[in-house]
Amino acid sequence: MARIRFRNVRHAYPPPKGQDPVYALNEINQVWEDGGAYALLGPSGCGKTTLLNIISGLLTPSEGEILFDGEEVTHFPTSRRQIAQVFQFPVVYDTMTVFDNLAFPLRNRGMAETLVKERVEQIAQMLDLTANLKKRAAGLTADGKQKISLGRGLVRSDVNAILFDEPLTVIDPHLKWQLRSKLKELHQQVGVTMIYVTHDQVEALTFAEKVVVMYDGLVVQVGTPVELFNQPRHTFVGYFIGSPGMNVFSCRVDGGQPVFHNNLLKTSHRVKGELHGKLEVGVRPEFIEFARDGIPVRIEKIEDLGRYQVLTLTHESEIIKMVIKEDQDIPAENPRIQFDPDHTRIYCDDWLVEETIHA
Amino acid sequence: MTRSTKWLVPTLYILFLMLPIYGLVSMSFKTTTEILGGFSFFPQEFTLANYKVIFTDPTWYNGYINSIIYVVINTLLSVTVALPAAYAFSRYRFLGDKHLFFWLLTNRMAPPAVFALPFFQLYSAINLFDTHLAVALAHCLFNIPLAVWILEGFMSGVPKELDETAFLDGYSFSRFFIRIFIPTIAAGIGVTMFFCFMYSWVELLLAKTLTSVDAKPIAATMTRTASSSGYELGLLAAAGSLTIIPGAIVIYFVRNYIAKGFALGRV
Numbered sequence: 028m029a030r031i032r033f034r035n036v037r038h039a040y041p042p043p044k045g046q047d048p049v050y051a052l053n054e055i056n057q058v059w060e061d062g063g064a065y066a067l068l069g070p071s072g073c074g075k076t077t078l079l080n081i082i083s084g085l086l087t088p089s090e091g092e093i094l095f096d097g098e099e100v101t102h103f104p105t106s107r108r109q110i111a112q113v114f115q116f117p118v119v120y121d122t123m124t125v126f127d128n129l130a131f132p133l134r135n136r137g138m139a140e141t142l143v144k145e146r147v148e149q150i151a152q153m154l155d156l157t158a159n160l161k162k163r164a165a166g167l168t169a170d171g172k173q174k175i176s177l178g179r180g181l182v183r184s185d186v187n188a189i190l191f192d193e194p195l196t197v198i199d200p201h202l203k204w205q206l207r208s209k210l211k212e213l214h215q216q217v218g219v220t221m222i223y224v225t226h227d228q229v230e231a232l233t234f235a236e237k238v239v240v241m242y243d244g245l246v247v248q249v250g251t252p253v254e255l256f257n258q259p260r261h262t263f264v265g266y267f268i269g270s271p272g273m274n275v276f277s278c279r280v281d282g283g284q285p286v287f288h289n290n291l292l293k294t295s296h297r298v299k300g301e302l303h304g305k306l307e308v309g310v311r312p313e314f315i316e317f318a319r320d321g322i323p324v325r326i327e328k329i330e331d332l333g334r335y336q337v338l339t340l341t342h343e344s345e346i347i348k349m350v351i352k353e354d355q356d357i358p359a360e361n362p363r364i365q366f367d368p369d370h371t372r373i374y375c376d377d378w379l380v381e382e383t384i385h386a
Numbered sequence: 387m388t389r390s391t392k393w394l395v396p397t398l399y400i401l402f403l404m405l406p407i408y409g410l411v412s413m414s415f416k417t418t419t420e421i422l423g424g425f426s427f428f429p430q431e432f433t434l435a436n437y438k439v440i441f442t443d444p445t446w447y448n449g450y451i452n453s454i455i456y457v458v459i460n461t462l463l464s465v466t467v468a469l470p471a472a473y474a475f476s477r478y479r480f481l482g483d484k485h486l487f488f489w490l491l492t493n494r495m496a497p498p499a500v501f502a503l504p505f506f507q508l509y510s511a512i513n514l515f516d517t518h519l520a521v522a523l524a525h526c527l528f529n530i531p532l533a534v535w536i537l538e539g540f541m542s543g544v545p546k547e548l549d550e551t552a553f554l555d556g557y558s559f560s561r562f563f564i565r566i567f568i569p570t571i572a573a574g575i576g577v578t579m580f581f582c583f584m585y586s587w588v589e590l591l592l593a594k595t596l597t598s599v600d601a602k603p604i605a606a607t608m609t610r611t612a613s614s615s616g617y618e619l620g621l622l623a624a625a626g627s628l629t630i631i632p633g634a635i636v637i638y639f640v641r642n643y644i645a646k647g648f649a650l651g652r653v
Contacts, residue, residue, distance in 0.1 A: 041479070085550050105553040112554050114547040122569040135556035179555070 029095040029187040031059040031082060031220065036091035038077055051077045052088070053244035059188070062218045064211070066235030068225060070267070074244045075224045079190045082222070083110040095187060112190040113180040116197065117172035121165040125156060128164050129178045136183070150178045153209055170198045177206070181213060188220040195230070207234055228268050240264050256311070257370065260379045265309050271337060271348045274315075275374070278308040283384070285373050288343050290322045293368040296383035304376040310366045312337070312350040317358055318365035326362060340364065407630070413623035421619045436624035446625065449604030452518065453587065454632065456601065459522035460529060461582040465575060467526070468533030473563070475534065476541040477549070487538070490531035501527060502595045509596055520596045521603070525586045532585065533578045540574025541567075573643040580640045584633055604629060 036055045039048035052074045059065060059082075067075050080086040081093065084105040092101045100108060111132070120128055129147045138146075151157045154174045159167065164175055173194065180189050191210075195203045211234060214221050225231050231238050232252040240248045240255065240263070247261040248254075252268075259265035265273030278285040283297035285308040292308060324347060328339040333353065340347040340362075349364065351357070373380045413421055414436055415429040440446040474480075475487050505524050506515070514520040548570065552562040568575070594606040608625050637644070 080550075083550075083554060085553070105550075106556045106558070110554060112551070114545075114551070116545060116547065118545060118547045118551045120548075120566055120570070122566075132555040176551075179551070 029220075030061045030097075031188060032094040032097075033057045033081075034092045034094065036081065036088045036093065038074075038081060038086065038088045038090075048089075050089075050244050052081070055091070055246055057239070057246055057249070059220055059222065061220055063220055064214050064234060064236045065220075065222045066225060066231035066238045067222055067241060068228060068231040068238055068267070069241035070226060073241045075226075075241055076192055078241070079112065079192055079222065079224055082108075082188065083112045083190055084108045085112075109183075109185065109187045110190060111180040111183060111186045111188075113176050113192065113194045115193040117169060117176045119164040119167075119172045119175045121163075123164060124160070125151075125162055125164050125167070125175060126160040128175050129156075129160075129182055132179055132183050136185075146182060146184075150182050153181075153213070154178050154206075170202060173197050174206075177210075184217060184219070186219060188222060191221065191223045193225055194223075210234065228270075232268075238268075240267065242267075258372075258379070259309065260381075262307060262309060262374050262377045265311070269311060269313075271312055271350075273309045273311045274347050275307050275309045276345055276347075278306055278373070280306055280373060285371070287322075288345065292366055292371055294366075294371040294373070295368045296372060296380075298373055298380050299382045299384055302373075302375045302380065307374040307377075308371060309374055310371045312348040314367035314370035315347070315349040315364050316351075316367070318363055321363040321365035323361060323363050326357065329357070410623050411627050414620060414627045416620055416623075418617055418620045421623075422617065433620070436620040437628075439621055440624055440628065446604075446607060446621075449602060449607035449625075450628065452597070452601050453593075453603040453605070456518040456521040456525070456593070456603070457583055457586045459518060460525045460586045461579050463522060464526055464529040464533045464582045465537075465579055468530055468537050468578070469568070469575075471530075472534045472537035472541055473567075475538045477546065487534075490534055493531045494528050498528070498589065498592045502592055505592065506595055515596065516598045516600050518601045521593045521601060522586075524592045524596055525589060528589075529582045529585055533582055536578045536581060537571070537574055540571045540577075544570055576640045577643045580636050580644070583636050587629075587633060 033055045036052060037050055038052040039050045042048045055078065067078065069075050077086065081088050084100075084103055084107075087102060092099050094100065095108070120131065123131070126147060129150060130143045133143045133146060147160075148157070151160055154177060156171075156174055156178060159171065164172065167175070177194055180191070180194075195206060198206060207230065210221070210223075223231070223234050225234075236251065237249060238252060238255055239246055240261075242261065242263040248259065248264045250258075255264055255268050259268070259273060262273070262275050265275060276287050278287045278292075280286065280298055280302055281291065283299065284294055285292045285306075287308055322342050324340040324342045326338060327341055327346075330337040330339075331353070335350050335353055336355075338349040338351065338357070340349055347364070412427070412429055415432050415434070416426075417431055417433055417435070420426065420430055475483060501524070505520075509515045509520045509524075514523075544567070548566070549562065552566050553559075557566070588605075590603075590605045590609075593603040594609070597603065597606065604625065608622055608629075
């Protein structure tokens, strides 16, 4: 068990000849608290897997340091870091039985055989593998094999952290739910740090206490699912989390308030001082409502998704998404909308402008 | 083609394929006089005398022993050296890796005759001439590149995560390689050994150039077509039939994996 800290970590893979290195990870300063359940969320290629491999020691970062409880471990080999890692695709030792596969990490650490047996049986029970324990691992189906991989990651109770790299990709949806809640249950029982990489926001939001959103080699925001939803710090977070994502429009700022196509928008977070760069205003579809006076729009499309409806509106050439309740009426003539001032925010070069005066 | 004639083409093919082998085997049971006398499909005077000579005359049976010794040394040597090399090619990226890998293959393009003379001179200089080791080492020239190629294909089929998981599980590299990795690619090693065995077994030129008496291979003995007692064609046919047997035994053990080797395009 340890608190894992990244200090100015950057990493670049060796570039093709004659080119400048491209950083897969760009300056990460991050603390993973002991016992936390984290989800690492981001699109493919944003550096999630690189980050995991740096924690487990499979990669040494080009720059910066990693500390476990204040001790520098940047150049420690994997075996000294006490990290368990589960990969996207099943990794099993084909030549061994299921039992031996699960027992492998324990036996390697010289655990007594009676304890090994007890622990393996416990894990096998949790993953529904008890009936297969004596079979050879090679004969199992893909999701059976992935369950072994998961089991091997979970079997040790003395690890500093367990890292999951999109572990449920090959598992069918029904079993996915089940395994995810098992993982969560286990986390509550054992209290070991878990970091779960995914590009599926539902998976991230249901598993984690804290979600770390990565984009283009940077950690753009760390927060609880509610924080990410209510206060996205980067336009990417706004648009990646939520369905549909946040509306982002270019705007100008006048007297600390955004002006969108000559419509002055009210916001409770007034910007202080001058801003330079690309200015945008962001509002989630959930925080838009119909109003008597407001921005005139045209309704282009209505999608009924059961409990709510998604409306596609246009104003000038901008497309605006809006979410309303299933039973809410849609004005027939001259619809006008209004943005909720508490949830209308200004972004400068994609980052949230945080220096604001509460109006 | 109708169902009833479907068997025709493969049967004819196999028949033509087997014909020379049948000729050889049938000749080995004939006397030399009968062979020289004219063509006959079955031995008129069935005789085991040819085989008896081979199994009793040391100049003949030593040929087999010599061949087997250097082939086995060569196979073990090639696979042992190729395993780490193939691992490096399949797992690491380094400067010029692709060129080096292709260059290995080009070693197979040069005819062995090119190397016969320098090898002869070198081995004579270091007193390796006419030893089993000399031939085994010389055959490494084409067998190591082959082994690296075949093994690399099998190793690349094993996900890199297997290595990473083993390291995370607390295995050192050498323990992982011996305890986990080698058993995982056992089929590939079997196929590789078969091909090393085969190429070394059939190679004549280097084996003949680098030996004189003590390590003379069976193929070299067989080039002796005539002796003081005239032509010995029956004897030659018997010796030829026997050279097929070791290969047949080896292929029996790897028959299920060979197809995989071909599928990888590495054989």
